Amino acid sequence: MKRVDDFRLKFGNREFVPIMIGGMGVDISTAELALEAARLGGIGHISDAMVTDVSDRRFDTKFVKNKLKLFRHNIDNSDKSIIKFDLGALAEATRRHVESTMQSKKGEGLIFVNCMEKLTMNAPRETLQVRMASALDAGVDGITLSAGLHLGSFGLLADHPRFRDAKLGIIVSSVRALQLFLRKNARLNRMPDYVIVEGPLAGGHLGFGSDWAQYDLATIIAEVVQYLRAEQLVIPVIAAGGIFTGSDAVSFLETGSAAVQVATRFTVANECGLPKKVKQEYFKASEEDIIVNTVSPTGYPMRMLRNTPAIGAGTRPNCEAYGYLLDGNGGCAYITAYNRELALHPDAKTLSVTDKTCLCTHMRNFNCWTCGHTTYRLKDTTRRLDDGSYETLSAEHIFRDYQFSIDHKIALPGIAA
Numbered sequence: 269m270k271r272v273d274d275f276r277l278k279f280g281n282r283e284f285v286p287i288m289i290g291g292m293g294v295d296i297s298t299a300e301l302a303l304e305a306a307r308l309g310g311i312g313h314i315s316d317a318m319v320t321d322v323s324d325r326r327f328d329t330k331f332v333k334n335k336l337k338l339f340r341h342n343i344d345n346s347d348k349s350i351i352k353f354d355l356g357a358l359a360e361a362t363r364r365h366v367e368s369t370m371q372s373k374k375g376e377g378l379i380f381v382n383c384m385e386k387l388t389m390n391a392p393r394e395t396l397q398v399r400m401a402s403a404l405d406a407g408v409d410g411i412t413l414s415a416g417l418h419l420g421s422f423g424l425l426a427d428h429p430r431f432r433d434a435k436l437g438i439i440v441s442s443v444r445a446l447q448l449f450l451r452k453n454a455r456l457n458r459m460p461d462y463v464i465v466e467g468p469l470a471g472g473h474l475g476f477g478s479d480w481a482q483y484d485l486a487t488i489i490a491e492v493v494q495y496l497r498a499e500q501l502v503i504p505v506i507a508a509g510g511i512f513t514g515s516d517a518v519s520f521l522e523t524g525s526a527a528v529q530v531a532t533r534f535t536v537a538n539e540c541g542l543p544k545k546v547k548q549e550y551f552k553a554s555e556e557d558i559i560v561n562t563v564s565p566t567g568y569p570m571r572m573l574r575n576t577p578a579i580g581a582g583t584r585p586n587c588e589a590y591g592y593l594l595d596g597n598g599g600c601a602y603i604t605a606y607n608r609e610l611a612l613h614p615d616a617k618t619l620s621v622t623d624k625t626c627l628c629t630h631m632r633n634f635n636c637w638t639c640g641h642t643t644y645r646l647k648d649t650t651r652r653l654d655d656g657s658y659e660t661l662s663a664e665h666i667f668r669d670y671q672f673s674i675d676h677k678i679a680l681p682g683i684a685a
């Protein structure tokens with residue numbers, strides 16, 4: 269019976285434990301979590317979502333405060349088009365976040381940064397270019413392009429000195445998305461170094477519509493593998509979404525995947541950025557508590573816990589401080605929803621907005637409890653303490669459990685796999 273450790277992910281002549289911890293914004297996949305994956309010989313992700321805010325928290329910088337000071341006069345204005353990110357500040361925040369992570373790296377693994385296209389930041393091309401280029405400048409091992417088709421993203425990097433040496437990959441949820449990406453980038457003569465295929469059971473935003481439940485990760489992977497073979501392209505395919513045990517991972521590694529990307533099991537790791545109380549909510553969840561809805565202003569369905577405080581909150585849009593989802597014309601679906609409710613209830617003390625949520629504010633405050641479909645199984649990965657709470661786990665324990673377990677067994681804390 270095989271274990272994940274019987275396989276290796278190969279990039280050129282380098283080999284890695286074929287376990288990637290997926291990027292989880294905003295700072296849910298912390299540097300500490302990513303560094304553990306690298307130390308153990310796998311690949312960890314940090315995320316550059318809301319990176320100016322992450323830098324403020326990690327390094328006591330004042331990027332968000334300074335931006336708010338600059339645009340405070342606009343708070344009562346529903347037109348947010350004047351709110352622009354200072355590209356120098358964005359570069360500096362990215363550099364700090366990435367550089368400090370890379371300086372702490374130990375072991376043979378790699379650190380990648382997860383870069384979501386949907387963070388359009390009121391200047392989609394310019395801000396994405398700065399985010400990616402600054403991460404490469406700061407020495408990140410690779411960039412995973414996510415939450416979007418990224419048809420122009422390689423082009424934005426083509427003149428960067430590290431364009432051909434850094435590892436660059438993309439997350440897709442269909443063979444069609446991959447075909448589009450490859451076709452669009454053919455002229456650059458630069459293939460992605462890896463393709464992550466994310467199925468419908470993943471956490472965060474989903475690359476499917478409301479019919480997500482009709483899709484199946486193994487089927488999509490088979491289509492992608494077949495397509496790459498037909499095109500004679502040798503690109504490692506990495507399976508993601510709902511892989512809960514080492515044996516789940518092995519079944520993908522035996523059928524054409526070069527590695528797996530996992531996240532949900534690490535949401536209850538000590539190193540994960542979620543507050544302790546929120547980790548307990550993840551442990552407590554039952555299957556019925558895990559829902560997919562359309563409250564994200566990005567337009568993608570998102571999976572989260574039913575009791576997520578972000579749902580229904582009528583928070584005043586915080587674009588002057590944040591504004592990471594402004595679409596390039598100062599628009600965001602949450603602003604529209606909020607203004608509609610404000611017009612309907614002008615005298616209400618508190619507003620409730622149920623169809624959309626202020627994702628920046630709630631992700632920043634860990635009040636949008638996005639999670640993978642298998643979250644309801646987390647309670648089976650640990651033990652209960654005397655006070656009724658669940659024991660959080662070390663990232664090393666979870667990583668090694670994926671790496672060495674067989675027979676769908678899950679080692680409880682304190683017991684090696």
Ligand SMILES: Cc1cc2nc3c(=O)[nH]c(=O)nc-3n(C[C@H](O)[C@H](O)[C@H](O)COP(=O)(O)O)c2cc1C
Nearest residue numbers: 290291292293414470471472509510530531532640
């Ligand atoms: C809490 C949480 C937050 C996530 N945030 C992001 C994100 O910011 N960007 C992204 O590309 N994927 C995000 N994901 C998806 C993961 O990186 C990963 O691909 C997926 O969840 C793997 O499936 P699993 O959680 O079932 O193991 C998130 C997942 C979780 C659980």
